[in-house]
Amino acid sequence: MNNIILNDLITKVEEYNLAEVEFVKRAYEYANNLHNGQVRQSGEPYITHPLNVAYILADMHADIDTVCAGLLHDTLEDTEVTKEDIAHDFNQNIANLVDGVTKISKMNFSSKQDQNLANTRKIITSITEDVRIIIIKLADRLHNMRTLEFKSEFKQKENALETMEIFVPLAYYIGAYRIKSELEDLSLRYLKPDMYKKIEEKKSRLEEESNKCLQEMLFKIQTLLNDKTIPNEIKVRTKNIYGIYKRLNEGQRLSDIHDLLALKIMVDDVANCYLTLGMIHHEYHPINDKFKDYICNPKTNMYKSLHTTVFGPDDRLVQTQIRTFDMDKVASFGLTAYWDIKKGKARDIMQEDLKGKFQFFKSLTEINSMFGDNQQFVSQVKLELFSDLIYVYTTKGDIIELPKGATPIDFAYKLSTDIGNTMVGVFVNDEYVPINHILHNKDRVRIVTDDLSFGPREEWENIARTSYAKKMIREFNKELI
Numbered sequence: 001m002n003n004i005i006l007n008d009l010i011t012k013v014e015e016y017n018l019a020e021v022e023f024v025k026r027a028y029e030y031a032n033n034l035h036n037g038q039v040r041q042s043g044e045p046y047i048t049h050p051l052n053v054a055y056i057l058a059d060m061h062a063d064i065d066t067v068c069a070g071l072l073h074d075t076l077e078d079t080e081v082t083k084e085d086i087a088h089d090f091n092q093n094i095a096n097l098v099d100g101v102t103k104i105s106k107m108n109f110s111s112k113q114d115q116n117l118a119n120t121r122k123i124i125t126s127i128t129e130d131v132r133i134i135i136i137k138l139a140d141r142l143h144n145m146r147t148l149e150f151k152s153e154f155k156q157k158e159n160a161l162e163t164m165e166i167f168v169p170l171a172y173y174i175g176a177y178r179i180k181s182e183l184e185d186l187s188l189r190y191l192k193p194d195m196y197k198k199i200e201e202k203k204s205r206l207e208e209e210s211n212k213c214l215q216e217m218l219f220k221i222q223t224l225l226n227d228k229t230i231p232n233e234i235k236v237r238t239k240n241i242y243g244i245y246k247r248l249n250e251g252q253r254l255s256d257i258h259d260l261l262a263l264k265i266m267v268d269d270v271a272n273c274y275l276t277l278g279m280i281h282h283e284y285h286p287i288n289d290k291f292k293d294y295i296c297n298p299k300t301n302m303y304k305s306l307h308t309t310v311f312g313p314d315d316r317l318v319q320t321q322i323r324t325f326d327m328d329k330v331a332s333f334g335l336t337a338y339w340d341i342k343k344g345k346a347r348d349i350m351q352e353d354l355k356g357k358f359q360f361f362k363s364l365t366e367i368n369s370m371f372g373d374n375q376q377f378v379s380q381v382k383l384e385l386f387s388d389l390i391y392v393y394t395t396k397g398d399i400i401e402l403p404k405g406a407t408p409i410d411f412a413y414k415l416s417t418d419i420g421n422t423m424v425g426v427f428v429n430d431e432y433v434p435i436n437h438i439l440h441n442k443d444r445v446r447i448v449t450d451d452l453s454f455g456p457r458e459e460w461e462n463i464a465r466t467s468y469a470k471k472m473i474r475e476f477n478k479e480l481i
């Protein structure tokens with residue numbers, strides 16, 4: 001939705017928080033006064049930007065402090081107002097949020113200067129203090145990317161690259177898939193315009209072609225579920241353009257992409273997820289190795305769902321994703337779904353879960369405690385959290401997520417400290433390989449352990465890429481001295 005006006009925001013907020021609408025109006029007037037006279041490159045008054053950011057947040061049913069911080073998010077940077085003013089005129093919470101968002105804007109991953117490095121470190125560690133800062137920043141970036149057409153070509157490419165490098169991973173880590181895929185597509189559109197157009201055309205042709213088959217399947221599954229009086233909702237979903245681009249780049253053909261077309265099936269509870277799975281497998285022939293149970297084994301960003309790819313009508317491969325309504329909210333909005341599911345206490349529960357369950361936060365804390373030197377800290381964060389991920393298999397078929405460039409040492413420690421400490425060799429895809437072998441997507445990895453081994457050798461610390469493995473190797477060798 002473009003060209004939001006204040007009334008749209010108010011209507012959105014009224015949907016879930018009638019009591020605090022006046023507070024939001026006041027924040028709007030305040031920001032509008034401060035930005036008065038400033039214009040965007042599109043020629044529109046500047047306030048349209050914070051207004052849209054606040055709207056994106058209200059659409060996720062964000063709490064009122066977050067919506068207000070969205071309205072005020074550029075005032076510290078672009079106007080005379082101070083953090084103390086905002087704390088005084090609104091509250092300390094909003095002031096902290098706006099301040100946090102302003103700091104992230106100054107984050108610079110590529111600078112080599114000491115002061116910048118120290119600053120970047122401070123920012124990275126502070127964003128984990130209140131996850132809402134990341135969410136506001138993502139809304140900010142999303143609106144900037146949606147309106148990128150008014151920037152110079154150089155700026156477009158620069159912003160798109162930065163989005164792919166920093167904001168897409170952040171969206172992934174908090175599980176906000178809907179924002180992630182929109183950011184990816186917007187970036188690709190500016191980075192590879194020709195490619196984007198080509199895939200876009202192919203995709204819409206494919207959607208047209210397969211529409212009949214998908215609708216037929218949707219109707220059949222819906223009828224089966226209704227017959228058993230299982231509350232349900234089913235949606236058709238195609239992979240985003242960037243997702244298709246990535247697969248084509250890996251050498252796959254369009255017809256090989258097994259999850260290009262998907263049916264998203266939402267039901268009321270977990271037991272009915274498995275019941276639905278059984279019904280689908282009974283009706284449509286599944287492909288054996290494409291079944292995944294992310295309900296029993298959630299992804300590191302808390303994504304939960306059952307995935308199974310089956311032969312649909314016309315022998316077309318169709319992926320079905322089965323989950324509960326609540327799981328679906330988490331799948332679209334990640335941590336932010338808590339605003340809707342947990343209502344009042346959302347912020348505390350979000351923060352608690354970020355620390356306890358989301359791998360991103362654990363890794364960040366780990367890296368922070370390991371590296372005293374700011375340059376090493378920043379490059380480790382970049383390497384471990386902001387580079388591409390690979391997925392490899394254990395012998396049991398479990399999927400392990402690792403940063404690109406990871407070795408069997410990282411894999412072993414990810415399984416358990418014991419396995420890492422007693423590793424004596426490794427097989428990758430049934431072949432014996434050296435311990436510094438670089439793992440690739442979809443490798444099957446088998447670690448050979450020996451309880452009588454001498455433990456990890458000191459030089460392994462340099463071979464490992466993940467800070468957890470490095471830390472464990474260092475600790476083991478420290479104990480020996």
Ligand code: MN
Nearest residue numbers: 049073074140
């Ligand atoms: Mn902004």
